[in-house]
Amino acid sequence: MVKMINKKDCTGCHACYNICPQNCISMQSDNEGFRYPIIDMDKCIDCGLCDRVCPVLNLEKIQNKPHAYACINKDETIRIKSSSGGIFTLVAEIVIDNGGVVFGVGFNENFEVEHRYIETKEELEKLRGSKYVQSRIGDTFKQAKTFLRQGRKVLFTGTPCQIGGLKSYLGQIYDNLICIDIVCHGVPSPDVWHKYIEYREEKVGLPTQRIAFRSKNEGWKRFSVSFLFKNNIEYQKTLDKDYFMKAFLKNICLRPSCYECNFKSLNRQSDITLADFWGIWNVLPEMDDDKGTSLIFVNSDIGKSMIKQIRHKIIYKEVNIEEAVKYNSAAIKSVAYNTKRVDFFNHLNDYSFDRLVMKYCSDKLLIRLKRKVKFIVRVILIKTGLLRIAKVILGK
Ligand SMILES: Cc1cc2nc3c(=O)[nH]c(=O)nc-3n(C[C@H](O)[C@H](O)[C@H](O)COP(=O)(O)OP(=O)(O)OC[C@H]3O[C@@H](n4cnc5c(N)ncnc54)[C@H](O)[C@@H]3O)c2cc1C
Structure with missing residues (x-):
């Protein structure tokens, strides 16, 4: 059966679900809405195919x-x-x-x-x-x-x-x-x-x-x-x-x-x-x-x-x-x-x-303020034509 222990190791790719010869894996949503494989142990024959096709457990180096x-x-x-x-x-x-x-x-x-x-x-x-x-x-x-x-x-x-x-x-x-x-x-x-x-x-x-x-x-x-x-x-x-x-x-x-x-x-x-x-x-x-x-x-x-x-x-x-x-x-x-x-x-x-x-x-208030000031300065520079001059000087 799928050896995944940590949720962060499962991408929800469905490879295990698709390979299972017994159709005993279903992809079910957790409380956050992400799907994970759930195995019906009564049907599982322990063939190991799900482990073998997991792209995370068998990460391929290209x-x-x-x-x-x-x-x-x-x-x-x-x-x-x-x-x-x-x-x-x-x-x-x-x-x-x-x-x-x-x-x-x-x-x-x-x-x-x-x-x-x-x-x-x-x-x-x-x-x-x-x-x-x-x-x-x-x-x-x-x-x-x-x-x-x-x-x-x-x-x-x-x-x-x-x-x-x-x-x-x-x-x-x-x-x-x-x-x-x-x-x-x-x-x-x-x-x-x-x-x-x-x-x-x-x-x-x-x-x-x-x-x-x-x-x-x-x-x-x-x-x-x-x-x-x-x-x-x-x-x-x-x-x-x-x-x-x-x-x-x-x-x-x-x-x-x-x-x-x-x-x-x-x-x-x-x-x-x-x-x-x-x-x-x-x-x-x-x-x-x-x-x-x-x-x-x-x-x-x-x-x-x-x-x-x-x-x-x-x-x-x-x-x-x-x-x-x-x-x-x-x-x-x-x-x-x-x-x-x-x-x-x-x-x-x-x-x-x-x-x-x-x-x-x-965003925190300070970040919002900084962004606003940056925006205002930019508008002033564009309106006064200074931005073009600054770009020419800086070679951008
Ligand atoms: C979830 C997600 C995150 C992305 N993050 C970035 C990013 O950080 N930086 C970046 O440069 N580009 C990102 N992209 C890619 C970008 O948005 C375009 O999809 C890509 O550049 C293709 O654009 P296009 O104009 O060629 O064709 P489009 O016609 O826009 O391409 C659509 C293609 O995206 C596929 N697709 C649509 N939704 C999904 C989905 N939910 N999961 C898998 N495939 C999907 C379709 O099957 C189709 O092949 C992301 C795309 C998705 C779906």
Whole structure:
């Protein structure tokens, strides 16, 4: 049976659940809303397969020489609908054009976040866009294996730990498998997400029809969370003002394993890694129009071949990987543990969502003041033209 002792060692990747020949492992939510394997000991035959496929217990050390690129999908409509530069859609289209299957993350009818597969380009919009919640893998590893054995191309996208889980579950190399992972900040609790949807719906008294975590209406850098409710009532707030994004970015509601992630590395199990190219305005300002620029790592020959196939549809430039990661430490470093996390979860049901976030995620007064002063000074400098002069003097 699964030897996991510490919650922080289980990423919830579902590899053990998918491999169990007795179907005696179920993935059950704990009091924070994160799923963990629970074994029905009456059915368990002690075959040890679950231990053997756990990607954390059997951590694989990869050595590859990734190349990093700044990338933009030339199709602006798709780019605007995507979180970063819209590269996922292009790779997925190649797979579908070749009769393949694409696994990724979408919403179900209750806006719960889950993995699923699609086989047509029309369905791609269901997977497009980041959902900042831990997704339920369900039976998708088993489904992917079935397609792989049929000889169909399979593109599987997910967090690095989910790709680790899939590879470990498959246990062999498939030439028809392409894996894309993301640079991952960490994954928030599905229960916190559920509470947030309830809060939003209560505020307007209407059910939700559509949600986007990364609306670019106010730009890519200051992206917004947006809800469309029945009767076309809309909600939209930028990442610094939206309560769910505040909780996410304060690292208060992430899975315990995210604070000591075993999958942060430049040596990844995926073929391609996708990320936002934060800092592009410093590295390659000509590739920053605030509509979204992707940072991609090409980690394998399969990855190289996929990028070659989409190269006429993208604007791209190779960059120094160390320089790129300087602005995106989530690629190699886990986020810091928030010391108020336990209190946040203990009081999840005691306060309304806005009060909960204001109580546990607000910056200290001094930090808020400092930020305000910095903002005012910047505005004064811009208005008086002094900022440009200062930049010229400092050579920035
Ligand atoms: C939880 C999470 C944390 C992230 N943290 C960072 C970060 O710290 N820094 C950074 O640069 N980029 C981060 N990203 C990646 C970034 O937001 C974009 O997803 C990525 O750059 C791809 O963008 P795109 O424009 O190519 O395509 P899009 O169409 O936006 O890509 C969507 C892809 O993301 C996958 N996806 C969506 N939601 C999830 C999910 N919950 N779990 C797993 N896969 C999912 C979809 O299956 C699809 O493959 C994160 C993404 C997620 C989901």
